[in-house]
Amino acid sequence: MPNFSAPSLEDLAQRILQAMGLAPDDAAWLARLLVKSNLQGHDSHGVARMPQYYQMWRRGGVNPAAKPLIIQEGPVTAVMDGQMGFGQLVARDAMRLCIEKARGGGMAGVGFHNFTHLGRLADFAEMALEHSMLGFLFVGGRSADQWVAPWGGRAGRLSTNPLAFAAPAAECTPISIDYATSAVPEGVVRLKKLRGEKTPPRTLIDADGHPTDDPSVLYASPRGSILPFGGHKGYALSLMVEILACLLGRSGERLAVASVNQSRFGAFAMAIDVSRFAPADEFRKEVDSLIRHVKSSPPAPGFEEVLTPGEPEARQEQKLQAEGIPLEDETWSRIREVAAELSVEIF
Amino acid sequence: MPNFSAPSLEDLAQRILQAMGLAPDDAAWLARLLVKSNLQGHDSHGVARMPQYYQMWRRGGVNPAAKPLIIQEGPVTAVMDGQMGFGQLVARDAMRLCIEKARGGGMAGVGFHNFTHLGRLADFAEMALEHSMLGFLFVGGRSADQWVAPWGGRAGRLSTNPLAFAAPAAECTPISIDYATSAVPEGVVRLKKLRGEKTPPRTLIDADGHPTDDPSVLYASPRGSILPFGGHKGYALSLMVEILACLLGRSGERLAVASVNQSRFGAFAMAIDVSRFAPADEFRKEVDSLIRHVKSSPPAPGFEEVLTPGEPEARQEQKLQAEGIPLEDETWSRIREVAAELSVEIF
Numbered sequence: 052m053p054n055f056s057a058p059s060l061e062d063l064a065q066r067i068l069q070a071m072g073l074a075p076d077d078a079a080w081l082a083r084l085l086v087k088s089n090l091q092g093h094d095s096h097g098v099a100r101m102p103q104y105y106q107m108w109r110r111g112g113v114n115p116a117a118k119p120l121i122i123q124e125g126p127v128t129a130v131m132d133g134q135m136g137f138g139q140l141v142a143r144d145a146m147r148l149c150i151e152k153a154r155g156g157g158m159a160g161v162g163f164h165n166f167t168h169l170g171r172l173a174d175f176a177e178m179a180l181e182h183s184m185l186g187f188l189f190v191g192g193r194s195a196d197q198w199v200a201p202w203g204g205r206a207g208r209l210s211t212n213p214l215a216f217a218a219p220a221a222e223c224t225p226i227s228i229d230y231a232t233s234a235v236p237e238g239v240v241r242l243k244k245l246r247g248e249k250t251p252p253r254t255l256i257d258a259d260g261h262p263t264d265d266p267s268v269l270y271a272s273p274r275g276s277i278l279p280f281g282g283h284k285g286y287a288l289s290l291m292v293e294i295l296a297c298l299l300g301r302s303g304e305r306l307a308v309a310s311v312n313q314s315r316f317g318a319f320a321m322a323i324d325v326s327r328f329a330p331a332d333e334f335r336k337e338v339d340s341l342i343r344h345v346k347s348s349p350p351a352p353g354f355e356e357v358l359t360p361g362e363p364e365a366r367q368e369q370k371l372q373a374e375g376i377p378l379e380d381e382t383w384s385r386i387r388e389v390a391a392e393l394s395v396e397i398f
Numbered sequence: 399m400p401n402f403s404a405p406s407l408e409d410l411a412q413r414i415l416q417a418m419g420l421a422p423d424d425a426a427w428l429a430r431l432l433v434k435s436n437l438q439g440h441d442s443h444g445v446a447r448m449p450q451y452y453q454m455w456r457r458g459g460v461n462p463a464a465k466p467l468i469i470q471e472g473p474v475t476a477v478m479d480g481q482m483g484f485g486q487l488v489a490r491d492a493m494r495l496c497i498e499k500a501r502g503g504g505m506a507g508v509g510f511h512n513f514t515h516l517g518r519l520a521d522f523a524e525m526a527l528e529h530s531m532l533g534f535l536f537v538g539g540r541s542a543d544q545w546v547a548p549w550g551g552r553a554g555r556l557s558t559n560p561l562a563f564a565a566p567a568a569e570c571t572p573i574s575i576d577y578a579t580s581a582v583p584e585g586v587v588r589l590k591k592l593r594g595e596k597t598p599p600r601t602l603i604d605a606d607g608h609p610t611d612d613p614s615v616l617y618a619s620p621r622g623s624i625l626p627f628g629g630h631k632g633y634a635l636s637l638m639v640e641i642l643a644c645l646l647g648r649s650g651e652r653l654a655v656a657s658v659n660q661s662r663f664g665a666f667a668m669a670i671d672v673s674r675f676a677p678a679d680e681f682r683k684e685v686d687s688l689i690r691h692v693k694s695s696p697p698a699p700g701f702e703e704v705l706t707p708g709e710p711e712a713r714q715e716q717k718l719q720a721e722g723i724p725l726e727d728e729t730w731s732r733i734r735e736v737a738a739e740l741s742v743e744i745f
Contacts, residue, residue: 123674123675125503125504125674126473126474126503126504127473127474127503127504127505128503128504128505128670128671128674128675130675130676156472156473156474156475156503157472157473157474157475157507158474158475158505158506158507159505160504160505160670162675185641185642200695200698201692201693201695201704202704203697203698203701203703203704203705204692204695204696204697204698204701204704205695205696205697205698205699206695206696207695208691208692208694208695209692216634216638218638218641226637226638226641228634228635228637228638230631230634232631256698259699260696260697260698260699261699280628280629280631281627281628281629281631281632282627282628283707284577284579284627284628284632285627285628285631286707287563287575287577287707288575288635290573290575290688290692290706290707291563291565291573291575293688294532294565294573294685294688295532297684297688298672298675298676298681298684298685298688299670299672299675299676300675301675301676323475323507323646324475325645325646327470327472327475328470328475328477328509328645328646328647328648329477329645329646329648334645337644337645338641338645341637341640341641341644341645344555345548345551345555345556345637346548347555348547348548348551348552348553348554348555349551349552349553349607350550350551350552350607351547351550351551351552351603351607352552352606352607352608354550354551356550357548357549357550357551358550359637360630360633360634360637
C-alpha cells in the first residue's frame with residue numbers, strides 16, 4: 052500500500068478540488084477534513100471519497116461555487132439553504148454563523164438543507180471548541196434511504212440519523228462524540244456483506260422482523276432493516292435527531308419541489324457559549340476533572356483502559372501524522388485517474 | 399387496593415403540601431405532577447413520594463418557601479440557584495424562564511442547581527409544547543451515587559444522568575422522551591432485588607466487571623455497577639448530559655461549600671421556538687406526519703404496533719382518568735399517617 056504524508060495528500064486533494072471549481076479557501080477546507088478523517092482512522096470519510104465527489108460533480112449533482120443563502124433569521128437562530136453546495140462547506144458556513152450568533156447571544160441554532168454528503172459530523176461540532184463553546188450537529192435524512200426500523204417495527208422508516216457533540220477541555224483531549232443513532236451505519240453492513248462476514252447481535256432484522264447476523268438481508272427484496280442502537284432509547288433519540296435536523300432544518304419543504312438535484316437531508320447546528328454559565332477557564336478545568344474521573348475507573352475484562360469520546364481519534368491522528376497515511380492501491384489508483392482527467396499533477 | 403379519582407387524590411396531596419408550608423400555587427403544581435405520574439403509569443414518581451418528601455421536610459432537607467435566585471443572566475441564558483427548594487418547583491421556574499427567554503430570542507437555555515428530587519423530567523420538557531416550542535431537560539448527579547460504569551470500565555463513575563425531550567404535534571400525541579442514559583434506573587435494580595428477580599442482559603456488571611443478572615451486586619461490597627444503555631453510545635450520551643447538567647448548571651461550585659443541605663444535582667433546561675424556523679402550524683403537521691410514518695411500519699414479532707415516545711403514557715392516563723388510580727395498601731396507609739401528623743383531613 053502506498054503511504055503519504057498528511058500535508059502532501061492534503062495538497063493534492065486541494066488542487067483536485069480547485070480544478071473542480073472550488074475557491075482556494077473552500078478547497079483547502081474540504082481537503083483538510085478529508086485528510087483529517089484518514090488521520091483519525093475514519094477512512095470511509097477520507098480521501099477515498101474524492102472519486103465519488105468527482106463523479107457527483109461531473110453529473111452536476113453539486114454546485115462547487117454555491118453560496119449558502121440565509122432564508123430566515125433571528126437574533127440567535129437562522130435557516131440556511133445550502134444551494135446544493137458541498138456538505139462540508141455548507142455545514143462550515145452554518146456552524147460559523149451559529150458560533151457568531153452564540154458569541155452575541157450566549158447560544159444559537161442554525162437549521163440547514165440542500166447540501167451533499169458532509170463527511171464527519173465531529174469536524175463541525177469541534178469548530179466550537181476554540182471559541183470555548185459547546186458544539187452540536189444533528190443530521191437527518193427525511194426521505195433518504197430508510198434503513199432503520201422503529202423500535203417494535205419490522206420495516207425501515209428512519210435514516211441512520213447521526214449526532215455530534217463537542218466540549219472544550221483544558222489539558223485533556225476534548226470530548227468529541229459522533230455516531231449514528233442506528234446500531235451501525237449502513238456502510239458497515241455493506242462492507243460486512245462484501246467481505247462475507249456476519250453482523251454483531253442486535254444489529255439487523257430480516258424483512259419478517261426476526262434477528263439475523265446476515266448482512267445481505269439489508270439488500271434483499273423484501274428488505275430487512277438496521278435496528279436503532281440501544282433499543283427503544285436509541286429509537287427515541289433517532290426521532291429527536293429527525294425533528295431537529297429535518298424539521299428545524301426545513302429539509303421537508305423542498306420535497307414538494309421536484310428536482311433531482313436537491314438532497315433529502317436536513318441538519319441542525321447548535322453552539323452554547325460556556326462563559327455565559329461559568330468562567331470558561333473553570334469550565335474547561337471541570338471537563339478535565341470529569342474526564343480524569345471516568346478514566347480513573349479500572350478497566351473491565353477485555354479492555355486496557357477507559358477512553359473518552361474523541362480520544363481514540365486523537366491518538367490515531369498523532370500516530371499517522373508521524374507514520375504517514377496508508378492508502379489502499381485501488382483508492383490511490385482511482386484518485387490518480389481523477390487527477391489525470393482534471394489535468395492535475397500528482398505531486 | 400383502595401382506588402381514588404385523580405381530582406380527589408390531587409386535592410389531598412395539595413392540602414398536605416400546603417400544611418408543609420408550600421404556597422397554594424406551588425402545592426397545586428407539585429400535587430398535580432405527582433398524580434399525573436400515577437395516571438401515566440409511573441407510580442415510582444407518584445404520590446408514594448409524599449411520605450419521603452414529608453420526612454425530608456421534617457429534617458430540614460428542603461425549603462418549601464424557597465425563591466430560586468437568578469445568579470447569572472444573558473439575553474437567552476441564565477443560571478439559577480434553586481435555594482434548596484422542591485425540585486418540581488425549581489425546575490418549573492427554570493423552564494418558565496427558559497420559555498420566556500426563548501419567546502424573545504428564539505431559543506434559550508437555563509442551568510440550575512440546589513434543588514431536591516424533581517420527579518419526571520418529561521413534565522418540564524412538555525411545558526414547552528403549548529408555546530409551540532421544543533423542550534429539553536438534562537439532569538446530572540455530579541457527586542451523587544455513581545451507579546453507572548463508563549464503557550470499558552468496571553467501577554461506577556457516573557449517575558444515571560437522564561434526559562427529556564418534547565416536540566409539539568397537531569393531532570397526534572406529542573413526542574415526549576424521558577429516560578436514564580443508564581441501562582435502567584437504579585430504582586429498578588433495587589425493586590428486582592427486593593422481589594428476588596433477575597435483571598435483563600446488558601444491565602449489570604459485578605465488581606470485577608463481569609456481566610451478571612444478580613441485582614444484589616449493586617449493593618454488595620465491593621459494589622457492582624449499572625452499564626450505560628447501548629454500550630459506548632449511551633456512555634457518550636451520559637457524558638454529554640453530565641456536561642450540560644452539572645457544568646452549565648453549576649452544580650460543581652457548591653461542592654466546595656460543605657453543607658449537608660445542598661444537593662449534588664445539576665440540570666439544564668432548553669427551549670427552541672419552532673416558529674423561528676418554520677410556521678408553527680406546519681411544523682406541528684410535520685411532526686404528525688413523522689409519527690404516522692414510523693407507526694405505519696408493520697409490527698415486529700412480539701409487538702402489537704409501533705408506538706412513539708409519550709404514547710404509552712397518554713393511553714394509560716386516559717384509562718386511569720376513567721377508572722381511578724389504585725394505590726397499594728402500604729402507600730395509602732403511609733400517606734394517611736403523614737396527613738394525620740399534619741392534621742390534614744383525609745377527604
